[in-house]
Amino acid sequence: MPRVTEDHLAARRRQILDGARRCFAEYGYEKATVRRLEHTIGMSRGAIFHHFKDKNTLFFELAHEDDERMAEVASREGLIQVMRDLLAAPDQFDWLATRLEISRKLRNDPAFHRGWSERSAVLSAATAERLRQQKEAGRLRDDVPGGVLQTYLDLVLDGLVARLAAGDDPENLSAVLDLVEASVRQQG
Template sequence: MARVSQEHLAARRRQILDGAARCFARDGFHGTSMQDVLRETGLSAGAVYRYFPSKDAIIAALAGDVLATVRECFRRSAESDDPPPPDALLAEALGRVAKRLVVPAPMLLQVWSETLRNPELRVTFQENFAALLGLWSRIVATYQRQGRMRPDVAPEAVARALAASAQGFLLQRALFGPVDEAVLGEGLRGLMSMTGPADAGSSPPRGAPAAGTPERP
């Protein structure tokens, strides 16, 4: 019997995931059955179940592929001695992710909501998100070593803020339609450009008058 190549196995797996993604995007996770996936891919039950024993396994694989794509886009910056600033970093990475994703943006919302129901999917997300935070924390630590970012903030706190920016941008895109990644980069660049007195962000002592407010006699 001829030995099946890894390229063939990978292509067949990709065929199943792409077909399932089309079904999920069209009918939702709960409106899609394994029979729908079989019809969409044109494959036999045996061929599909060889790779994925259930619909949940397909969903977890799709989520894992998306998260791996996102993680890989930041790995190079994490390993660099001179990573780009946050505005360029997120805009470039999200642009590359958008080009490589095979799932439509609205499906990301379905995947996120499934983590509340699917323990396997939740573990997949938790593990990949932890890895992503680790990469971003390394990038932030490099900023701090270079003097490009204040050293008195925890790298993971900044990493979580970056993650929230990326997730929020993807959420807007899923809910409201296409938005160019450059918009996120420009917005972050504006936030990063804020200047002012060193104590501009501090709050006055409790009971003290606000700046510009005359004291009572």
């Protein structure tokens, strides 16, 4: 039997992830059934779950990829730039609309909550570090603790994702981000 190369395995994982992203974007988390995942990805459940333990693991891997990509931007340019990138290319993040239904699972499913928290820690850490640096540089308001600023920006991100999913006008949302950015800057 021929040996499967690492490149082949990596390509299969990528194919699974790309198909799963499309499936979650089209159907949402709950309705992205295993049958729909098989159809969208073009592989059997055995092939899919050979690479990923279950649907949660597959979803978490997508969330982790996005969080890492967003964390790179957040550490260089801040979380507001991450949101501007979402507005500039919403099709690259369209599956994130599933975060709306994820919030229910986060409240009611402790195992799902743990998995989500572990995988979204990268973006939180990058945001916290960027806020710390900006505060030390005197660019952020000093009358609000960093943790409060981070929660505020996280709420704005969640709201932005919800509004994009609802089809809001990106120009209006961009103006809102201008307002948010002005609200966290040091006045002077």
